[in-house]
Amino acid sequence: MVLASRFPDVEIPDVAVPAYVLARSRELGDAPALVDGLTGETITHAQLVGYVDRFAAALHARGLGKGDVVAVFSPNTIWFPVVFHGIAAAGCVMSPINSLYTPDEIAFQLRDSRAKLLVTVSPFLDRARPAMVAAGVTDLVVLDGAEGADSLRDLLTTQAPSVDPDLDPATDLVTLPYSSGTTGLPKGVMLTHRNLVANVAQTRPLIDLAPDGERIIAVLPFFHIYGLTVLMNQGLQWGGAVITLPRFDLEQFLRAIQDHEVTRAFVAPPILLALAKHPLVEQFDLSSLRSINSGAAPLDESLALAAQSRLRELAGTGDEGVTVAQGYGMTELSPVSHTTPDRGLSPVGDPDVPKGSVGYALPGTECRLIDPATGEDAAAGERGELWVRGPQVMAGYLNNEQATSDTLDGEGWLHTGDVAVVDELGRYTVVDRVKELIKYKGYQVAPAELEAVLIGHPGIADAAVIGVKDEESGEELPKAFLVRAPGSEITEDEVKAYMAEKVAPHKKIRLVEFIEQVPKSAAGKILRKELRAR
Structure with a gap:
């Protein structure tokens, strides 16, 4: 349906x-458009x-x-x-x-x-x-x-x-970010001018702009489609001021919000964890913040409530203070398909979206929930893989017809690989993931990419990588299951040091377990479910 x-x-x-x-x-x-948050x-x-x-x-x-x-x-x-x-x-x-x-x-x-x-x-x-x-x-x-x-x-x-x-906005590309998609190695995501224009236009009805202009803190990277569309292009299209920071440093982040009277923050869950728990937060005046929206990785309901309650208490604003909410998207969606509207802008009259929810589908966005086992539409109230269709859906993967057809079907549905459920008011909650990607600090980590690097070490005969949730931080940590080569005595520390030289920091192997054999199907596909069951 x-x-x-x-x-x-x-x-x-x-x-x-x-x-x-x-x-x-x-x-x-002469109104400020871009402000260096440090200088x-x-x-x-x-x-x-x-x-x-x-x-x-x-x-x-x-x-x-x-x-x-x-x-x-x-x-x-x-x-x-x-x-x-x-x-x-x-x-x-x-x-x-x-x-x-x-x-x-x-x-x-x-x-x-x-x-x-x-x-x-x-x-x-x-x-x-x-x-x-x-x-x-x-x-x-x-x-x-x-x-x-x-x-x-x-x-x-x-x-x-x-x-x-x-230019033909509908067909000419404007950006080519790289994403692992639902699985596999990084691929160029072909996004057109229309994709990016559409996504900014689609989010506008959900935003109650401040009459004196919005000031957006831009600490999430512009090289990520979240930063490029939601922080940079959206903020500029509103006529606001975008306050840039080169990387996340908590003290610099808090000082920039205070000194530049930032009104909106678009962040990832690790930043909200700091806002909820770090003592440094109490040293800064963050009362200018009206909205914090989280994306790039699932936001736990209890963490959202903890951050919101703490910031409201520190600002002395009570229920009228800053709201913490979340949205959902992926690079292939330019990136937003769902988000939580500002107070008073719900399409069905309800004042609040549950903190665990990613909100409503954006204007012009259609969804289906598909039972992964049967391939049929899930029954009402049941979970299913989220499929999305709309003007923000990518044109395809660069020079990779197979990956494109695996993700984007002939009717224009993008198969997200995420499992969701929708309630009777049209509010979606992402509950699981079909795809193999690991999400670490908001970044996508492709197991296949790490496995290829690991197998390149002479002391490793075979490798499989999965994401393992760390209960303390809530992060998904890349864990390698390794088969030593004959005569090899490679250690966990040696594996970690080797990978640290070969890949970006967010792709580092955090956990290692040595096993006798990587479980595989008859077709040679790694049976990650068996590894997760360990």
Whole structure:
């Protein structure tokens, strides 16, 4: 049974991402658009529009045009939106690279995306340069400047003419983030201009904007689609100010909220854990916060309540204080399909969404719940794999028809791999996961990728990786089940040290168990259920 959104449909403008997101910026002039949360350096809305125009012109002057991929390897800075929208305005495609990646991981994405230019920052050059050599990429821009490379300042001072590429928002790509999807190795997720415009437009009816403007704290990375769409593009499209932080440091995070009077925070569960329990929180005035919305990983109901109660008590605001809620999405959904509306904006008149729920399907979003055992629609009130259809659904995976058809069917349904249940008011709760991915601190970790690296060690004959929940932190920890090679005496510590050199920090193996044989099906598929049962 197709479950329609409880919200009425919204109009989706048929325009490119920069034209939509920066529409208000053209009117707001000297109002701050982007603020460095550490230094206070600011880009106004008017400056942002001008910088985007110049960066796009400079890319064209370098010979880059419609459909060319520009990879961006950078932490959050106030210049990241300039780069993204400049790339988009030039008709190019931005492929964001996880700032924790190793040279091998960077090189894979550069090769797979066929990137023609890499934009990075000088502290990342020790990883960026060897990756470029390995991938055969020669064109480099360093935002803050470096010997032998153009700087962002060089590009922004170009006298080249403005560009106006002939784009079809419905079919032309704007970004190519990499995701493991429901299973397997990282794949390029093809997102169009329409996908991103739609997702910002779809969320707008669920937001009660502050009359004096929203100030959004952007600590979640812009290289992740959550940060790119929800924090950066949504915040700018509202005409708000986006306060950037390069990484999560609790004291810096709290100070930025206090000093910049942040009104909204979009976070992941580990940040809420700190807000609920860390004593440092009591040293800062966080009373400006009106809303905290969690995504990227499941948020426990008790944790949401604990964080909300503590912040309200510290601010002295009672029931009228900050609300803590959550939403749901994935890279393949641009990323949001479900979220919790602001107070008073429920489509069915109920004032509160249960804390364990991810809220309602966005306008224009259809859902189905499919019984994984039968492939049929689940009965009313029963759990099933969540399928989603709507204008935010990706165009497919880059150069991977099999993975695309495995995830996106012929009727446009995206099979999320997550198991959900919906109540009589249309509120969804995610309760389990069909897919194999491990979620660690909001990042996707593909077991197949880690297994391939592990098997590359001469002391390891076979490997299987699963996620194991840590009861203390609530995190899902990557655990390796390993078969030693004949004569090998490799230890747990040696395995962890080996993986730490090969993969980004969030992909590290946290637990190791040595076994005689990895359980597999007759077809050779790892039987992860048997490993979980151990």
